[in-house]
Amino acid sequence: MTRQLIVGTRKGAFLLGRRGKTWHIDRAALLGDPVSMVLGEADGTLHVAQDLGHFGVKMKRSRDGGATWEERPVPRYPPKPEGEEDVDPTRRTPVPWDLKKVWALEASPRAGELWCGTIPGALFRSRDGGDSWQIVESLWNDPRRKEWFGGGADYPGIHSVLVDPRNPDVVKIGVSCAGLWASADAGATWELQGAGMRAAYMPPEQALNPLFQDPHRIVQCAAAPEHLWIQHHNGIFRSRDGGRTCTEIETAQPSSFGFAVVVHPDNPDTAWFVPGVKDEKRYPVDGAVVVTRTRDGARSFDVLRDGLPQQHAYDVVYRHGLDIDADGATLAFGSTTGNLWLSEDQGDHWQQLSSSLPPIYCVRFAG
Amino acid sequence: MASVHFTQNLARHTDCPTAELPAGTVAELLERYFERWPAVRGFVLDDQGEVRKHVKVLVDGRNLRDRQRLTDALDAGSEVYVFQALSGG
Numbered sequence: 369m370t371r372q373l374i375v376g377t378r379k380g381a382f383l384l385g386r387r388g389k390t391w392h393i394d395r396a397a398l399l400g401d402p403v404s405m406v407l408g409e410a411d412g413t414l415h416v417a418q419d420l421g422h423f424g425v426k427m428k429r430s431r432d433g434g435a436t437w438e439e440r441p442v443p444r445y446p447p448k449p450e451g452e453e454d455v456d457p458t459r460r461t462p463v464p465w466d467l468k469k470v471w472a473l474e475a476s477p478r479a480g481e482l483w484c485g486t487i488p489g490a491l492f493r494s495r496d497g498g499d500s501w502q503i504v505e506s507l508w509n510d511p512r513r514k515e516w517f518g519g520g521a522d523y524p525g526i527h528s529v530l531v532d533p534r535n536p537d538v539v540k541i542g543v544s545c546a547g548l549w550a551s552a553d554a555g556a557t558w559e560l561q562g563a564g565m566r567a568a569y570m571p572p573e574q575a576l577n578p579l580f581q582d583p584h585r586i587v588q589c590a591a592a593p594e595h596l597w598i599q600h601h602n603g604i605f606r607s608r609d610g611g612r613t614c615t616e617i618e619t620a621q622p623s624s625f626g627f628a629v630v631v632h633p634d635n636p637d638t639a640w641f642v643p644g645v646k647d648e649k650r651y652p653v654d655g656a657v658v659v660t661r662t663r664d665g666a667r668s669f670d671v672l673r674d675g676l677p678q679q680h681a682y683d684v685v686y687r688h689g690l691d692i693d694a695d696g697a698t699l700a701f702g703s704t705t706g707n708l709w710l711s712e713d714q715g716d717h718w719q720q721l722s723s724s725l726p727p728i729y730c731v732r733f734a735g
Numbered sequence: 736m737a738s739v740h741f742t743q744n745l746a747r748h749t750d751c752p753t754a755e756l757p758a759g760t761v762a763e764l765l766e767r768y769f770e771r772w773p774a775v776r777g778f779v780l781d782d783q784g785e786v787r788k789h790v791k792v793l794v795d796g797r798n799l800r801d802r803q804r805l806t807d808a809l810d811a812g813s814e815v816y817v818f819q820a821l822s823g824g
Contacts, residue, residue, distance in 0.1 A: 420778075422744075
């Protein structure tokens with residue numbers, strides 16, 4: 369299969385492929401409009417979610433490598449019942465029953481099945497490759513859902529959807545802010561998990577409440593999906609039991625604050641992060657872009673700098689801005705400054721693929 | 736018959752020609768329009784059927800009053816314009 373890298377930015381989507389000795393931008397698609405999420409399926413189908421601002425969120429699909437795009441239906445929220453009380457518990461502002469952002473898009477091993485996480489926090493499922501979407505009512509109607517609260521965004525949202533490659537009925541979601549939720553029955557019922565995550569932004573007696581956690585991003589090891597890595601607002605956590613319990617990792621330097629995390633597809637002890645100064649400042653420590661990597665289950669971390677700017681660099685890497693290819697060696701990440709870097713040796717050396725892209729929202733390998 | 740016109744900024748995304756349709760309210764006018772051009776609905780109205788926050792609707796030169804239910808009355812010959820509120824980025 370031809371490997372492809374898809375980059376969603378404030379001004380469109382960019383498709384990259386490997387030609388000769390390096391990677392090149394093969395196509396700029398849908399220029400001019402923000403692309404909040406991208407997905408490249410194993411069969412070559414591409415999906416993008418656009419945020420058109422005035423005109424709302426749209427989704428498009430391409431089956432010819434991005435040459436042409438067809439408008440596809442977007443997930444729709446149900447009619448809000450008259451008198452229904454639904455307010456963000458922090459801000460006391462009404463939560464709109466209206467799609468504001470597609471924040472997660474994942475393909476299931478089950479043919480045609482896609483999952484979509486959104487702001488305001490809802491989960492949608494498609495069983496026809498994105499031709500239609502159904503809201504997961506068990507979650508939307510769960511009374512605990514109304515305790516979810518917005519973090520950096522105005523409303524709570526689902527940014528991570530993990531589908532178990534061995535059993536696609538097992539689905540987990542990461543919510544900012546409402547922690548980690550798991551379903552063993554394809555979304556029919558939900559269990560709040562994530563014991564052990566810690567929220568320093570809450571009063572001490574509430575800091576360990578799993579409902580108040582702000583995982584920025586949750587990923588699972590494809591070959592051993594009971595192993596999760598979590599880049600949390602407070603730091604790094606990992607779980608070895610599918611998210612039931614989590615352990616805080618406090619040894620990463622130069623910082624354990626960040627948004628993005630990826631885990632090696634075969635080796636659950638190997639994971640990468642892009643750290644920044646916590647927590648309101650959010651820029652690389654000392655203005656030097658680094659990637660941190662552990663290969664021993666967080667007993668130690670490497671700080672990877674080769675090929676990355678080490679002076680006056682203020683790149684922020686969003687939660688979907690880092691990805692790893694299925695080969696376990698090729699990684700790519702993109703920043704708010706429009707820089708895009710790629711490594712083919714697990715991060716030991718990085719090459720800059722572009723320094724002039726629009727602000728980057730998401731970076732994903734296809735397949 | 737009332738007529739409805741859409742900003743050219745929307746025509747960039749979806750086919751939305753000017754049309755004349757029989758309607759007593761803005762809601763009726765748009766519903767009839769969406770029957771023929773269903774793709775336009777999601778660009779103008781949100782999931783609850785309200786006018787999108789950054790879409791501006793003018794009825795005979797005045798701002799639409801009822802952006803939730805679009806009950807503003809139309810006369811024969813009314814002109815409805817759907818614009819985007821200005822913003823940058």
